[in-house]
Amino acid sequence: MTRCIALIAHDQKKDDMADFANRHQSVLAQWRIVATGTTGGRIQATCPNLDVTRLKSGPLGGDQQIGAMIATGEVDMLIFFVDPLTSMPHDVDVKALMRLATVYDIPMALNRATAEILMTTHTP
Numbered sequence: 001m002t003r004c005i006a007l008i009a010h011d012q013k014k015d016d017m018a019d020f021a022n023r024h025q026s027v028l029a030q031w032r033i034v035a036t037g038t039t040g041g042r043i044q045a046t047c048p049n050l051d052v053t054r055l056k057s058g059p060l061g062g063d064q065q066i067g068a069m070i071a072t073g074e075v076d077m078l079i080f081f082v083d084p085l086t087s088m089p090h091d092v093d094v095k096a097l098m099r100l101a102t103v104y105d106i107p108m109a110l111n112r113a114t115a116e117i118l119m120t121t122h123t124p
């Protein structure tokens, strides 16, 4: 079964995520991709050939959905470009997602430098 990668970016990091997805399009195409709603929309607009399953927007439960998918073994790797300089109403959801990625010990990149490494070291 194709392994699944989750892609998420906070608003200030969405340009970065769109660029990242564009540059790694051929590798990402080998994964099943899930994303929070707005991030997924940006990725699809930049990379129309990628098949992206869009969940709810982060503040409306998208982080929690991805956390649940980690808990059920449906998400194998998380790339989350976080904005460390803006406070978020759904900060508790973000923390819960990171906690579950840690509990289930899946590869998790929270910035681009680490995401770049995961793209070269982890295959679906």
Ligand SMILES: O=C(CO)COP(=O)(O)O
Residues within 6 Å of the ligand: 008, 009, 010, 011, 035, 036, 037, 038, 039, 040, 056, 057, 058, 059, 062, 063, 090, 094
């Ligand atoms: O807020 C987010 C993650 O916490 C991202 O959600 P969106 O991709 O819907 O903006």
